[in-house]
Each structure stands twice: as C-alpha cells, then as structure tokens.
Amino acid sequence: MNNTTDSRGQAQRHVFEVSELNQNIKRILEDNFPFIWISGEISNFRIPSSGHAYFTLKDDRSQISGVLFRNQAKALKFRPEDGLSVIGLGRLSVYEPRGAYQVIFEYMEPKGVGALQIAFERLKQKLADEGLFDAKHKLALPVVPKKVSIVTSPTGAAVRDFIQVAQRRFDNLPLEVVPVSVQGERSPAEVVRAIHLLNDLATTDVIVLARGGGSIEDLWAFNDEAVGRAIFASHIPVVSAIGHETDFTIADFVADLRAPTPSAAAEIVVPAKAELKIQISTIKEKLYHRIDNNIKILVKQIDSLNDRIVHPKRRLQDMRMRLDDYCLRMAGSIRETIRRRKEHAEFRHDMLVRISPLFAVQAFRERVHHSAEALIVHLQSMLDTRKSAISANRDMLNALNPMAILKRGYSITRTLPQKKIVRQATAVKLDQQLDILLGSGSLTVTVKEKKSTG
Numbered sequence: 196m197n198n199t200t201d202s203r204g205q206a207q208r209h210v211f212e213v214s215e216l217n218q219n220i221k222r223i224l225e226d227n228f229p230f231i232w233i234s235g236e237i238s239n240f241r242i243p244s245s246g247h248a249y250f251t252l253k254d255d256r257s258q259i260s261g262v263l264f265r266n267q268a269k270a271l272k273f274r275p276e277d278g279l280s281v282i283g284l285g286r287l288s289v290y291e292p293r294g295a296y297q298v299i300f301e302y303m304e305p306k307g308v309g310a311l312q313i314a315f316e317r318l319k320q321k322l323a324d325e326g327l328f329d330a331k332h333k334l335a336l337p338v339v340p341k342k343v344s345i346v347t348s349p350t351g352a353a354v355r356d357f358i359q360v361a362q363r364r365f366d367n368l369p370l371e372v373v374p375v376s377v378q379g380e381r382s383p384a385e386v387v388r389a390i391h392l393l394n395d396l397a398t399t400d401v402i403v404l405a406r407g408g409g410s411i412e413d414l415w416a417f418n419d420e421a422v423g424r425a426i427f428a429s430h431i432p433v434v435s436a437i438g439h440e441t442d443f444t445i446a447d448f449v450a451d452l453r454a455p456t457p458s459a460a461a462e463i464v465v466p467a468k469a470e471l472k473i474q475i476s477t478i479k480e481k482l483y484h485r486i487d488n489n490i491k492i493l494v495k496q497i498d499s500l501n502d503r504i505v506h507p508k509r510r511l512q513d514m515r516m517r518l519d520d521y522c523l524r525m526a527g528s529i530r531e532t533i534r535r536r537k538e539h540a541e542f543r544h545d546m547l548v549r550i551s552p553l554f555a556v557q558a559f560r561e562r563v564h565h566s567a568e569a570l571i572v573h574l575q576s577m578l579d580t581r582k583s584a585i586s587a588n589r590d591m592l593n594a595l596n597p598m599a600i601l602k603r604g605y606s607i608t609r610t611l612p613q614k615k616i617v618r619q620a621t622a623v624k625l626d627q628q629l630d631i632l633l634g635s636g637s638l639t640v641t642v643k644e645k646k647s648t649g
Contacts, residue, residue, distance in 0.1 A: 216294075237279050239277065248263035260295065263275075284301050311412060335432065337400050349374040359458075364461065383421055393429075406436070436460035438456075439455070621645075
C-alpha cells in the first residue's frame, strides 16, 4: 500500500487507477523476470491467421498463458501440440489493457527429447507415408560410371577421402566436385540447387552427397524436407554418404543407396579397375572357351550332316526315277480310272438305251422305210403305166401332127396377117400375101393368079 504523509506528518492514502497499477505491475514483473526458463504441458494450442501461436502452459497445480510469435514459431524444429511437455526460454510480459500476464517464448524444445530428433522422426514418418523411401523407386547404380559428381564441401575431409579411394580404385575415372555448404542455414538450398543443376546438365552418372560426421545439428541440412524431395525427384542415382555409420539422415532414407561413410561410398560407386580387368580377362577366357566348344560341336554336327547328305546328282537321279515311277503309276491309275468310268458309262448307256424312246422311233423308222419303199414301187408302177399311156398318146399325136404330114411333102397355106388356113382358092384375093408353112421352113408368097376346080 503506497501512502504519503502531509506537512503535519499525517498519513495520506494513494488511490491507484487501474492503468497505473497495471503499468507498475508490468514494470516490476518485466524488470525482475527479463528471461526465464520455464517448463510445463501445452494445452489449448492454436495458431490464428496472423501466424502467432497462442497456448496455455500448465502443471498439476497452475497455468500461465504463452505466446510464440510467427518468426519464432517457424524456427521451431518440432510442431507443438496439446499434451506435449516442453521447456522454453521466454520473457514475462504484462498486457496492460486486460491486466493479464504471459510468457513470450523465444525458444522451445520438447521436454526429455531433443526438438531436432522429434522433427526428424515426424518428417521421416511423413515422407515414408508418401512412399519416398519405397524400394520400387530406387535407381540402380551403373556398373562402371562414366562420371561421378560429389556434392560436398570442397575443403572438407569427406571429399579428400572420397577422391583418394576413387583414384586408388580407378585412377582415370572422371570425378566432379560440386561445392556446397554442408551445414548452416544456407546448406539445404545449396544442396537442392546442386542436385537440380546436375539433373539439368545430365552429364554425370552418379551423384554422391558426402559429409563427415558430426552432431545432429551439424547434419541437420540433410534432414531438410526440400533436400529429401530433391533426391527423390532426381533422374540420376543418388548415393548418400553423410556422417559416420551410426548417423542416419532423411537423405539416407530417400537416396537410392546409403553408404556408411564417404570412403565407403567411393568403394561402392567406383569399381576397382584391377578387379574389372581380371573379370574381363576371366570372361574373355570363358567366352573363347565357349566359342571353341561351340565350334567343335558345330564341326561335329556338320560332319554328321555330311554323312547323311546325299550327293545332289545322285539325289536328282533318285528323284527322277521316283518321278518316272510316279508317272507310270499315275498313268496306269488314270487309264484304269478311265476304263472303269468308260465301262460305267457304257453300262449307263445300255441302261438308257433300253429305256430310251429310240426303240419306238426305230420301229417307226422301219415302218416308214417299208411304207416309203412300197410307195416308191407303187409310184414307179403308176409312172410306168403313165409313161406307156403317154407314149401311146404321143405316137397318136405324132401321127395326127400336121408337121408330120408336112414332112411328107405337104404344106399349109395361111393368110397374112390373119394367119387363117386357106382351104379354097376363093378364100384369097389377088396380090394377097400368104404364108406357106413347109415341112422345113416357110414361104411368103403373093397371089398372082387363082384357079378354081369344079
């Protein structure tokens, strides 16, 4: 209670306004508790659109409000949630308008388990659920790569170890160092850019991510989600050689192959030239031996075939004789077939003839023939009779023919031009022309004189 005294030494009462009291409390608390470590269990955790995180930190007897501003919340290596026990560094603050006090945290980590380990396990589970670790997506390493690219710090021991082992195993294998930061805030972005660049250039056969050992904080760049997704999207096989054999990172799980150390990565990626030469020599000897055996087998097969093969001329003669035999047999078969078909046709013909109307036609033909002969005989007889009658009539006509009389010296006189037969002299006139028909020829005469007989 703040009291003052007047000039007479009497106490006077000081009445605080609310805002004045809150200001005093704010000053006292913030001056006496600038930064404190505090532990408790998170509850009622929420992040509004501003991005700041608000929650309550409690134990089994009390609670206090807590705030994580947006930048500090993004920097956390784990995701706070209700029920999670945490330890945090913050400063006590009083919000004057409401007279409420709270802890504004600058740093926070899970209680009992490191924040980085929590973040690692959660990202690991997330990428595993998405299938980024599945073996079916792993790319096979080439047996003899034409070029190997090492994404690492150019000054670290990891790159020296890798190059030393690689040159010992294959002295003229092209190696390429892509310099990046292997720890720190810039490291994840540089590693991602290096992987994308090598894929765009497509001039290397294997990408090796190499780094020496260290704490989880030192290796944290290779636990970055963007690095893991860049490795998964790479069309070039990626070998992870991060830290020591006991160190595991997200890059190890996503990579196509994990090597326990950079030196082991060189042993895996780079083949031993001497061993390759021995293998090639062994394969060559086996190949020559197999070719020699195959040639011998083929020679035996050729010899066997030669024994079985007949000379073409002899084979041609055999085929000719076989052809002649076939021709003879075919001709005989054709003749026999023709004979059988001919007999069959004759049999059918006889059968048809027996039932054919030609028999009746033949009988009619014979009857017609006989009738024709009888008719001819009858006609001949009639003709002979007619000829005899005609001959007799001709003789009679010849006897009565005036021309026959004329040939005996008689003549016929006819008037001209009427050609009427003159029977009497009185029937003509003087100077009248007459036509005298003789036995041979005729005469035209003119009447000069006519005489009448008593």
